[in-house]
Amino acid sequence: MSGNTFGKLFSVTTFGESHGPAIGCVIDGCPPGLPLSEADIQPELDRRKPGTSRHVTQRQESDTVEILSGVYQGVTTGTPITLLIRNEDQRSKDYGNIAETFRPGHADYTYWHKYGVRDPRGGGRSSARLTAPVVGAAAIAKKWLHQQYGTVFKGCMSQLGDIVVPFQDWTHVPDNPFFAATGDAAVIASMETYMDELRKAGDSIGARIDVVAQNIPVGLGQPIYDKLDADIAYAMMGINAVKGVEIGAGFKSIAQKGTEHGDPLTPQGFVGNNAGGVLGGLSTGQDITVSIAIKPTSSIRTPRPSIDKDGNPVMVETFGRHDPCVGIRATPIAEAMLALVLIDHALMHRAQCGDVKVSTPNIAPSAAP
Amino acid sequence: MSGNTFGKLFSVTTFGESHGPAIGCVIDGCPPGLPLSEADIQPELDRRKPGTSRHVTQRQESDTVEILSGVYQGVTTGTPITLLIRNEDQRSKDYGNIAETFRPGHADYTYWHKYGVRDPRGGGRSSARLTAPVVGAAAIAKKWLHQQYGTVFKGCMSQLGDIVVPFQDWTHVPDNPFFAATGDAAVIASMETYMDELRKAGDSIGARIDVVAQNIPVGLGQPIYDKLDADIAYAMMGINAVKGVEIGAGFKSIAQKGTEHGDPLTPQGFVGNNAGGVLGGLSTGQDITVSIAIKPTSSIRTPRPSIDKDGNPVMVETFGRHDPCVGIRATPIAEAMLALVLIDHALMHRAQCGDVKVSTPNIAPSAAP
C-alpha cells in the first residue's frame, strides 16, 4: 500500500537509501523447489552496477548480494527470500549544499513537501540505486520463467539524445558501454564523444530503451484493470526518470488505420506485431515489446535557478557522483521490471486457470523492435 | 487481484458485459458526508455515451444510472456505492459470424486462449462499453476532489490520424463532436470529412488524447512503486486501445538536456512543466499533464485475413455497430481514470500524513499541454 512493494503473487519489497548502511529486498511468493544461489543473481547486478565505464557514475560499489533467507540446501523453500547489499562507497559530504535547497527536476522538492523530512544524501530513497535490489529479485524471476516456459529477456538503448541507434543484432549489446544493439564502431564512437562533451559541459541527456520478452504463454494478464500492458506501463513508469511508455506500435498507432494496425493471423502465426504481444490486456504469445523514454539526469553541475526551503531564490549546482545519462544503465532495470510483471501474471494465471502451458500453435516470432 | 477492481482506498469494481442484462460498479471507500445523487453522475455518462454523432457507434443507449446503495438522504454514508446501468440496445445476432473466428487486433484470440470460453456478443467483457461505470464512479471522485482541493479536470483530442489539432482553448471542447480544443471551423470540418471517408471505406483510425488535472496538493504519490505517474500510466494503458502514455515532456525528454528539461523553481512557482506535475513519483502541485495514444478500432468492415478456432485460414469482416475511432469518445474516459488515480492517492496521503492542504506557495500553473 505504501508503495515499496512490487507485485502481488511474486512480491518484492525493497528497503534502504542511497547512503544508508544497506539496501535490499524481501521476495515473497517465489515458488518452492527452484535451485538458487547468489551466483544466479550476481551477474544481473553486475550488468547494472555503477563505475563500469567513464560514462556512468564513478561511485564504487561491488553490489555484492547476500541471500539471508528462503533458500535451504540450494533450493527455494517457498518462504521469503531476502537479498542484502551493503553500501560501500558513501560520500555524504557531497550533499551538504543541497540539504537546504531543491534541484530543478529532482524529487527533493516533493519529498520535502510530502514527508516534512528527507534524507538528502545521494537522493536518499529516491536514488536510482534502489533499482539494484529489483534487478536482483528479477534475476530469480527470470530463472523461474525460463525454467517454466523458456522465456528470455532482451534489451537495448535505441536512442541517446538525438542519436538514433540502428538495430543490428542483440548479440552486440554486451560489447559496448551503452547496451546498444549495434556492432557499428562509428556509432559507438559518436556516442562516446557525445557523452564526453556532455560530461565536460556539466550537463545530462535523455535516452530511449527497448525491451523484449520472448516465449510467453498465451493469456497472461487480466481483462479490465490489471491488463498485462497496464501493469507493464506501471512498472516502466515507476523506473526513475521514465516519462513515457509504449507497447508495440505505441504512439505510431495514432496515425495507423485499422487495416494497417491489426496484425493478421495465419495458421503459421501472427503476421506483424503492432500489438506488442498484448491484445485486450492479455498476452498473445508473441514477443512482448516495450519502449520507454528516459529524461536527462536532474543532478547536474551546471548551476540552475531554484529556491531554498524558505522560498528564497538560489542557484543550485550538484556535486557528488551522478550518471550524466541515467538511461545508460537502464536497460537491465527495464528488463527486470518486465520480468517481475510477467512472473506475477504467470502465477496469477496459474491460480485462475491451472497449470499453464506455452501454446505452440499460432505463434510467430515478431521482428526486432 | 483478478483485475476488475481499480484503486485501493477508493476502489471501483466493475461488472457486466456489452450484451448482458446490465453493467455497473461497486465503489468502496468513498468518504462519508458527500452530497450525491444520480444528477451528479449522469452528465459525465452523457459525455461518453454512444450515438451522439454520426462519427461514433450508432448503438442507442441512454446509459441511465441508478444508485443502488451507499447514499442515504442525499449523502454518502461511507458504505459501498453501487451504480447500475441497464443495457438497452443489444443486437447480438450481429456477432454470429465472429463466434468461431478471431478479429485481427482484437481480444477475441487472447480471451479464448485464456479462459477456454468467451462471450462474443459485442466483445463481451472486453468491450469499451465497460468504461461507462468507470466514468460514473469518476464523477463521484471528481466531485470529492473539487470539494476538497478545487481540483478540475480537462481533456481534449489533440490528434486524429494524421490531423494534428492545434490547441486554442479548453472552452471549445464541448462544441464539436471530437472533444477538440479548437474553435477553428475548418479544422473541425476536415475532421468530419476524414471520418466520413473512413466510415465509407470500412476502416478505422487512431488518435491522441491529452488530459490535465489542475489544483492538486503537493506530495500525492508514493516514492518507489506506486509513484503517481506509474499509477497514471497503469490507469491510462488500461483503457481499451491505448498503446502509449506520456507524462509531461514524455518522449520529447529523450532529446532534452538536463539544463533544458528540469523546470526551474522561483519564489513565484515553477517555470515550465516538463515534469508534467510529477517529480520522483510525487505531485509537485503543478498541473498533471498526460497524453495517450489510441490505436484504431479492430472491428472493421473491411475483410481481413485470420484463422478460426481450429486454426484454419478465414477472412473476417465485422458487422455490428462500432466506433470507427474509439479515440473520439476517449476524452471523458481518460479524465475519469486520472480522477480515480488522484482520489486514491489523496486518501492514501491522508492516511500517511494526516489531513492534506493544498500548498499555495511555489505553484505556478503550467501552460496548455
Added chain:
Amino acid sequence: MSGNTFGKLFSVTTFGESHGPAIGCVIDGCPPGLPLSEADIQPELDRRKPGTSRHVTQRQESDTVEILSGVYQGVTTGTPITLLIRNEDQRSKDYGNIAETFRPGHADYTYWHKYGVRDPRGGGRSSARLTAPVVGAAAIAKKWLHQQYGTVFKGCMSQLGDIVVPFQDWTHVPDNPFFAATGDAAVIASMETYMDELRKAGDSIGARIDVVAQNIPVGLGQPIYDKLDADIAYAMMGINAVKGVEIGAGFKSIAQKGTEHGDPLTPQGFVGNNAGGVLGGLSTGQDITVSIAIKPTSSIRTPRPSIDKDGNPVMVETFGRHDPCVGIRATPIAEAMLALVLIDHALMHRAQCGDVKVSTPNIAPSAAP
C-alpha cells in the same frame, strides 16, 4: 481496503443496506468453465432466508437471486459474477424511534461516531441481512470446491443459551428449525419452548455453531500471517454477533498436555483431530473443524438504558422485526464463510505450487465435532 470485499483470489464485494432497494455482490476470480445458474445458488439462500419458522424474524423476503454478469451459455467465463437480490419487505417506519438513540450492544453508536451519518432503517449496512449475498457467493465456491476435491460442508447449532445439543448425526440438521444435529424430539421441543418464552419476554439469547469442511487437500494456507486458521478466525469473527472462534480443540487446548493434544500419525492417517485440520497454518487433509460463539441479539423489545445523540439518558426499546436468536440462521452463514476461505486458499495454493491434488494417503476422517 475499505472492508467490503472478502477474499483475494476469489473475492466477493458486497453492497446494499437492509432497507435500500437491493443487496448483492460482485464475485471476482471465479475460475472459468464452471456450469452455473441461479438454481445452484437459490437453495443456499433459502436455507438462510428469514420467515421460515416462528423462531426467526417475520420479515418476508423471497431472497430471489438474479445473475447479472459473468455467466454465458450456462458457464462461468472468468469475468465478474454479479448477484442481485431485491429487497421486498422494508418497513422503515419501525425504526423512527431509534434514529436519534443508540441501542445497547448495537453498531448504532459506533457507526454514528465513525461516519457522522448512518442509515438507521433495519441497521442499514450493519444488518445481518448483508450475509445473504455472501451465502450466494459461497454457493458458487462450494460447487467449485466439490467439483475439484469433493469437498463438502456441514454445520449445526450445538448450543442454544444453556441448552447443549448432543450431536447425533448430520442428517437431522434440515429436519428442525434450529439446524440441530439431533433426531431427539424432546431436545427439539425444549428448544422450541425456550424460544417461545424468550420471545414473549422480549429478550434474546446466544448460541454456539459448529462447522466442518471435509475432503480438503493437504497444504492449503500460508505459514506466517495468512494461516488457514487465521483466515478462518477472521472470516468467522466477521459474521454479525460472533464473539469467539475455536479451531479443533480450541479453548480446551489450554489444559491439555502435549502428549494428549498432538494427534498421532499412523500409516492409515491421523488419530484424533485436536488440530481441527490445521497445523502450522496449513491444512492437514483432515476435517477442518470450527466452533463459534454468537452473542444475543441487541435489538430487543425490553426497554434498556441508553443515551441519545446529544448524550441525554433515554430508555430504548426496539420495534421492527428481529431474530430473537441470530444464531438460529447462522449455520449456513458460517458454512459460507468457511467455503470462501477455502476456495481462496485453494486458488492461492495453485498459484504457488501448481495444480493441487487431494492427497489420499495419511488422511483419516475425524470424528464429529
Added chain:
Amino acid sequence: MSGNTFGKLFSVTTFGESHGPAIGCVIDGCPPGLPLSEADIQPELDRRKPGTSRHVTQRQESDTVEILSGVYQGVTTGTPITLLIRNEDQRSKDYGNIAETFRPGHADYTYWHKYGVRDPRGGGRSSARLTAPVVGAAAIAKKWLHQQYGTVFKGCMSQLGDIVVPFQDWTHVPDNPFFAATGDAAVIASMETYMDELRKAGDSIGARIDVVAQNIPVGLGQPIYDKLDADIAYAMMGINAVKGVEIGAGFKSIAQKGTEHGDPLTPQGFVGNNAGGVLGGLSTGQDITVSIAIKPTSSIRTPRPSIDKDGNPVMVETFGRHDPCVGIRATPIAEAMLALVLIDHALMHRAQCGDVKVSTPNIAPSAAP
C-alpha cells in the same frame, strides 16, 4: 499475498528462519516524523527473548536489533524501516532425527506436503522465533499510537494448564516469569512447581493469555469484512499455537440474554464491557479486551507415534531446545499483534474520515479482563 506481510497501511513483512543467518522485517507505512532508535525497540524484544528463566527454551539469543533503513537523524522518514536480528545460537544438529519424520501436532507434516521441501532446523520458518521481528515492529506501532492517542497495551497469562491465575493488578506482570497479574507468591510458586514437573516429564502444556488496549478512538474498523474484531481474531489466530480467540464476553455470550449482554450507555459512558470494546466491527472507545487459547508445544521429549516421509510408522522424540509452554512468552507477542491491528485501522480511519481525535464523551473505562 503469500502470507508473510501483516497489515495494509502499516505493513510488516517478516523474513528468516529459526536457524538461518538472520531474521527481521521491513515495515512499510510508518508515518514520517516519529523519533525512533533501537532503544525504542530493544526493550520489547527483551520481554520476549528466550533464556530468561528456566521455564522457557535455553537457547541463548541476545535478539539485538539493528535498524537498516527508514530513519534519518533519529526520525522516521516515511520510507521502509528494516529491522535486522542476527541469529546467534543455532544448534542445527539437534534436528537430524526429525528431518525424515513428522512430529505429532507440528507443522512438519503440512510444510512437507505443501512445498515438497522444508528446513527442519528448529522448525525453519514455522518457528515461534519468527515472532521476534513482529514484536520489534509493534514497538514502533505502540510508540506512534501512544503519541497520537495515549494508547497503552497490557497483557497477562490468566491460565496455565489447569491453574487459573486470579487477576490482581497489571503492575505484578513484570515481577514473575509467567507474565501473571498477581502478587500472590503462592500462586507463582505453584506455577513454578507445575512447570518443573512438566519439564522433567518431557511434556508440555497450554495456556490462556489476556490482552487489553486502552485509550482507543471511537470508530476504528470497517463494517463488514475488515471488522476490528475480525482483524484481531486473524492476528491472534496467526500467532503460533493459538487455537481460540475471544473478544469481550467471548464464549460466555452463548448463555447470555440480550438484557444481560448489551452494555448500557449512560451520559458518563458505557456500563460494562461485554462488547470487548467493539460493536458492529468498530471500536467503541472502551478497552479492547481479547483472550486467546494456546495449545501445548508439539516438540516434546516424550516419544510419540508418527510416520516418516515414506509413510512407515516410527516413534518420534524431539531433542533441541523448546519451550515446555509456548504460552509463557506469548504475552508480549499478543500485545504486539493487537498493536499492529490498531495502527493499521487508525491509519485507515484517517484515510476515510480525516484526522482522528480520541472522543472523550461517553467513554467509561472497563474493568480488568
